[in-house]
Amino acid sequence: MPTRRQILKAAVFPAIVPCSVLGQRSGAVPPSDKIVFGGIGIGARGNSDLRALLSFGQARFVAICDVRNERREAVKSMVDQKYGNRDCQMYDDQYALLARGDIDAVLIATGDRWHTPLSIIAAQHGKDVYCEKPCSMSMEESWALADAFRRYNRVYQAGCQRRNGGNFQLCKELLKSGVLGKLQTLYANVGPSVNWPPLPSRDWLPAAELPPKQVIDWDRWLGPAPWRPYNPEYVRGGWRNYYDFHGGGILEWGSHTVDLCHWAADLDETQPISYEPVGGNVGPYKVNCKYANGVNLVMRDDGWDGSLKTGSCSFRIEGDKGWVETGDATRIECSDNIKPFLRPTTAANLALAYHLEDLLRCIKTRQQPQASAAAAANSHIVCHAAFIAFQRGKTLTWDPAKREFTNDEIANRMRSRALREPWRV
Amino acid sequence: MQQATQTAPATAAAKPPKPTPPLEFQEGDIAKMDAAGLVKILSDANASEFQKARACQRAGELGAKDAVPAMAALLSDEHLNTYARYGLEPIADPSVDEALRASLPKLKGLFLIGVINSIGKRRDAKAVPELTKLMSDADPQIATAAIASLGKIGGVATMKQLLGALPKTSGAVHLAVADAGLVCAESLLAEGQRDHALNLYGYLSSPAIPKPVRLAAMNAIIREETSTRRPR
Numbered sequence: 001m002p003t004r005r006q007i008l009k010a011a012v013f014p015a016i017v018p019c020s021v022l023g024q025r026s027g028a029v030p031p032s033d034k035i036v037f038g039g040i041g042i043g044a045r046g047n048s049d050l051r052a053l054l055s056f057g058q059a060r061f062v063a064i065c066d067v068r069n070e071r072r073e074a075v076k077s078m079v080d081q082k083y084g085n086r087d088c089q090m091y092d093d094q095y096a097l098l099a100r101g102d103i104d105a106v107l108i109a110t111g112d113r114w115h116t117p118l119s120i121i122a123a124q125h126g127k128d129v130y131c132e133k134p135c136s137m138s139m140e141e142s143w144a145l146a147d148a149f150r151r152y153n154r155v156y157q158a159g160c161q162r163r164n165g166g167n168f169q170l171c172k173e174l175l176k177s178g179v180l181g182k183l184q185t186l187y188a189n190v191g192p193s194v195n196w197p198p199l200p201s202r203d204w205l206p207a208a209e210l211p212p213k214q215v216i217d218w219d220r221w222l223g224p225a226p227w228r229p230y231n232p233e234y235v236r237g238g239w240r241n242y243y244d245f246h247g248g249g250i251l252e253w254g255s256h257t258v259d260l261c262h263w264a265a266d267l268d269e270t271q272p273i274s275y276e277p278v279g280g281n282v283g284p285y286k287v288n289c290k291y292a293n294g295v296n297l298v299m300r301d302d303g304w305d306g307s308l309k310t311g312s313c314s315f316r317i318e319g320d321k322g323w324v325e326t327g328d329a330t331r332i333e334c335s336d337n338i339k340p341f342l343r344p345t346t347a348a349n350l351a352l353a354y355h356l357e358d359l360l361r362c363i364k365t366r367q368q369p370q371a372s373a374a375a376a377a378n379s380h381i382v383c384h385a386a387f388i389a390f391q392r393g394k395t396l397t398w399d400p401a402k403r404e405f406t407n408d409e410i411a412n413r414m415r416s417r418a419l420r421e422p423w424r425v
Numbered sequence: 426m427q428q429a430t431q432t433a434p435a436t437a438a439a440k441p442p443k444p445t446p447p448l449e450f451q452e453g454d455i456a457k458m459d460a461a462g463l464v465k466i467l468s469d470a471n472a473s474e475f476q477k478a479r480a481c482q483r484a485g486e487l488g489a490k491d492a493v494p495a496m497a498a499l500l501s502d503e504h505l506n507t508y509a510r511y512g513l514e515p516i517a518d519p520s521v522d523e524a525l526r527a528s529l530p531k532l533k534g535l536f537l538i539g540v541i542n543s544i545g546k547r548r549d550a551k552a553v554p555e556l557t558k559l560m561s562d563a564d565p566q567i568a569t570a571a572i573a574s575l576g577k578i579g580g581v582a583t584m585k586q587l588l589g590a591l592p593k594t595s596g597a598v599h600l601a602v603a604d605a606g607l608v609c610a611e612s613l614l615a616e617g618q619r620d621h622a623l624n625l626y627g628y629l630s631s632p633a634i635p636k637p638v639r640l641a642a643m644n645a646i647i648r649e650e651t652s653t654r655r656p657r
Contacts, residue, residue, distance in 0.1 A: 095597075124604055126637030151607055152637055153644045202456065202482070203446035204475055226478065226507040233444055241443045413486050413515035416546070420507040421539035422566050424546075424573060 029058045035363050038063040038097045039107040040118055042075045044237075045132055046109025049159065050075065052352045053107060053130075054082050058360055063103065065091040067220040068235075092217065094118060098125040105129065105155075105363060113225040113245050116141035117423050119156065119373075120148040128155040128363050130356070133255040134247055135159075135376045137224075139384045140416030142377040143403070144425035149373035155362045157369040158376035160259045161355035162313060166345030167326045171317055172264040174324050174334075179341055181321025183265055185296040188257035189303035189314045189327070196249040198390045199281045201242055205231035224423035247387055250287065253313065254299055254383035259376065260315045261297055268375040271382050271400040272297055275389035287386040292400075299386055308333045311348070388414045455479045460489035467495035474504055481505065481512035490518040497524035501536050510543045522549045529555050538570045545574025553578060557586050569601035576605025579612030584625050591628065603629060603638035610645065619656065623649060 037059055042050055053059050064075040072090040079088040091097045098106070098121060105128035108118050116136045119129050129149075135158050136142040149156045162168045174180055190198075207229030210218055218230045225244045239245040240252070262268050272289035279285030286300035305311055305327065314327025322335040330348040346354070355370070362369040388411050389396040397406045405411040419425065455466070455476065466472045466480040477499065484492035493516065499509035513521050525544050529552075532540055541559065544552045552574075559571035572590070575583045587609060590602045606629050613622035626649075628634075629642035649655065 124600065124637060126640070147611075151611065151645075152641045201443075201446070202452045202479060204450035205444060206447045206450065226511065227504045228478075238443060409488060410486055413488055416515065418507055418511035418514050418539075418543065418546075421535045421542060422570065424542040424570070 031060075034058055034060040035360055036102050036104045037061045037107055038065065038100065038103045038105075039075060039109070040065045040094050040097065041071075041108065041110025041114060042066065043071060043109060045159075046107065047075075047078075048352065049107055049109055049130065049132070049356075050078070052356050054079065055353070056356065056360060059356075061107075062087065063089040063091060063097050063100065065094050065097040067092060067217040069214055069216075092220070094121065098122055098127060103127060105359075108132065109159075110223075111221075111239055111245060112247070113137055114223050116145050116425050117224050117419065119145055120425055123148045123152040123154045123156075126152070126154070128359075130157045130159065130359055132159040133259075133376070134251045134380060134383070135255065135373075136380050136384075137247060138415060138417045139381050139403070141425050142380045142384065146374045146377035153366075155359065155366065155368065156373035156376075157355065157359040157362070158255075158259075158371035158373070159355075160256055160263075160371040160376060160379075161351045162256060162260055163263050163370035164354035164358050165348055165351030167330050167332055167348065168260055168264070168315075168351075170332065170343065170345050171315075171324045171326050174338060174341060175264055175317050175319065176266075177341075179322060179338060180317060180319030180324060183295050183317070183319050185298060185318040186261035186265060187303055187316035187318070187325070188254055188261050188297065188299045189306070189316070190253040190257060190299050190301050191249050191312075192301050192304050193249055193282060193285060196240055196246070196252050197281045198248045198250050198277075198285055198387070199243075200240070200246045200248045202244075203242075204228050205233055205238075208232055222420065224419035226418075226420055247384065248390070249301065250299060250387045250390065251380070251383045253304075254386065255376075255380055256313045257315045258297070258299065258382050258386075259371070259379035260313075261317075262379045262382070263370070263375065264315070264317060265295070267291070267295075268378050271378065271385065271398060273400065274395060274397050275386050276395040277386070277390040277393060285390070287389060289382070289386065297382070299383075305329075384415070449473055450475050452479055455483055458483060460484065460487055460491050463487070463489055464492050464495055467492055467499070477505055478508040481508035483512075485512035485515045488516050488518075490516055490520055493518065493520045493524055497528060500525075500528050500540060501532055506536050506539055510539055514543050514546055522547060522551065525549070526552050526555060529559075534564070534567075538566055541567070541570040541574050545570075545577040548578050550578055550580065553580075553583060553586075560586065560590055565596070565598050568598050572598070572601040572605045573608075576608035577612075579609045579616075581613070581618065581621055584609050584613065584621060588625070588628055591634070600635050600638070603634050607638060607641055607645070610642075614649070619649070 035058060054061060061079050064072055066072045076088040076090055080086050106122050108131040112134050115131050119131050122129050136145055208231045210230045216235055272291050274290045276288040284302045286298055289297040308325055310325050310331060310333055311327035311329030316325035322338045324334040324338055326332045328348050332342055358369045385398055392408060392411050396408055396411050399406050463480045463484045466476050481496055496509040496512045499505045525540050528540050556571045556575050560568055562568045587602055587606045594602050606625055610622045610625040626642045626646045629638055
């Protein structure tokens with residue numbers, strides 16, 4: 001065995017150590033202080049997340065895992081170009097990426113069906129997680145997600161970036177300050193049914209010729225979703241129209257806007273006790289919900305950039321003294337008596353950067369960020385309950401403590417979905 | 426007054442019309458079918474994969490226990506086994522547990538893993554002896570599935586099995602045993618078996634345990650020992 005002196009003698013030290021490595025340049029982060037990320041399933045939305053992440057000096061992205069070769073290559077190219085090297089490693093097996101001891105956290109932006117199982121596996125491997133929404137495919141997955149991150153004491157940030165958006169935060173402040181009066185009704189504007197209706201299709205598309213596995217690994221693409229024949233429409237993004245892959249328009253957008261309502265009104269630890277679906281799968285629809293304290297929550301598609309033009313993913317808070325509404329347009333609309341309280345806020349397009357900054361800070365401090373697993377699970381459960389009520393076509397009553405519907409056994413049987421083997425949560 | 430600092434995104438543009446599925450892949454009447462109709466489809470050798478898949482999902486939602494034997498017969502079907510479990514898992518009838526247990530010795534590979542996962546989800550304590558045997562299966566995926574299901578079923582007997590397996594396993598199976606230990610400890614706590622839970626957490630805090638689990642166990646001990654609900 002070599003002695004310490006021999007090792008030191010043989011070691012080659014650089015004559016000049018760049019000051020950035022030592023963290024001496026203003027704003028520079030020494031490598032040992034960087035949070036090392038890997039990514040799983042980075043597509044269109046994930047690209048936005050990744051671009052924002054790469055802008056942070058304290059984060060370093062080192063590996064990509066994807067079932068699609070073209071996406072692996074595209075992400076590697078983007079990352080290598082950013083860092084001026086060829087170091088980003090590519091994987092087609094998530095376990096190989098998660099086994100890397102140098103990776104602290106993972107960015108998960110796969111299709112919805114993978115979100116919960118992958119997040120849980122990442123937690124079991126000791127990784128912190130940023131995961132796109134919707135975070136779960138069922139109530140059962142939501143509970144499992146929250147349990148796993150509590151159990152492993154890992155940091156989780158759901159892709160509900162508006163929690164860190166300045167205009168949304170001002171609305172929350174207005175409610176908390178009391179100027180809106182006693183909270184009466186929250187409005188979570190969900191996307192118009194022309195895009196993704198509340199009830200996704202249970203049909204299958206016709207079988208098409210399966211491409212070579214290195215181009216698209218259909219088995220891994222399906223992952224935890226039940227088998228169906230390959231069709232390129234799913235892979236191109238059309239999966240969102242199908243029940244086995246998607247929770248419909250309510251979950252798609254409620255995972256943002258219901259989440260905003262819960263966050264703004266400090267409802268992250270409870271859920272409505274009744275869900276009344278109104279309307280059908282075509283045309284305007286809504287779900288009227290009520291909390292035990294009498295507060296109402298309305299999920300509605302006609303508020304989506306409706307007459308107030310507050311933009312997509314908008315939400316509205318009504319108190320007994322005033323109301324306020326905002327969305328991705330950043331503009332805040334409100335009752336006249338609230339206007340003196342408004343002030344300029346950060347641009348909506350900065351919400352994602354602030355959201356990632358929140359995550360990075362929490363990875364260092366081991367606090368939970370704004371959209372923690374517990375908070376995201378809670379708001380997702382509300383969306384799942386509304387989705388189930390819409391499928392059942394009747395008003396459902398819900399016991400948040402017992403985690404069960406109290407007036408419909410069929411609804412209770414819809415709280416979970418079997419996962420394709422070997423996957424489980 | 427509030428200033429918009431960027432152009433408001435337009436209302437999400439309408440997507441192009443989605444492709445129309447062929448008639449044989451359209452849900453049609455199955456969405457409204459009663460249990461008898463579903464059993465007829467599931468037992469019909471001429472029914473398509475799509476019809477049987479949807480019939481399983483509908484049967485599960487209806488809680489159609491008459492459909493249990495027909496769905497159990499699909500547990501070894503390459504394309505329909507997940508749908509069969511989709512139908513079976515939510516039906517709260519002992520016949521489902523019996524069917525799942527009975528299928529264990531007949532299945533191999535992924536089919537077996539699927540059933541093991543369903544048993545764990547249903548927390549079927551009667552399956553503990555079979556699952557205990559499968560813990561040491563040569564296929565690590567089968568072993569880890571059995572271990573995870575045992576963790577979900579929980580109980581003192583399971584705790585002892587997991588503790589016994591900890592020093593004998595390695596790699597992914599070892600990680601699965603440790604993870605199942607955490608899950609089992611939580612259920613012991615929930616059942617008021619605090620001493621057993623803390624004992625289990627203690628084992629899981631030892632240096633030989635994978636770091637994520639070790640840290641989780643230490644965290645749980647600190648949480649429990651500093652809890653205001655702690656017995657004094």
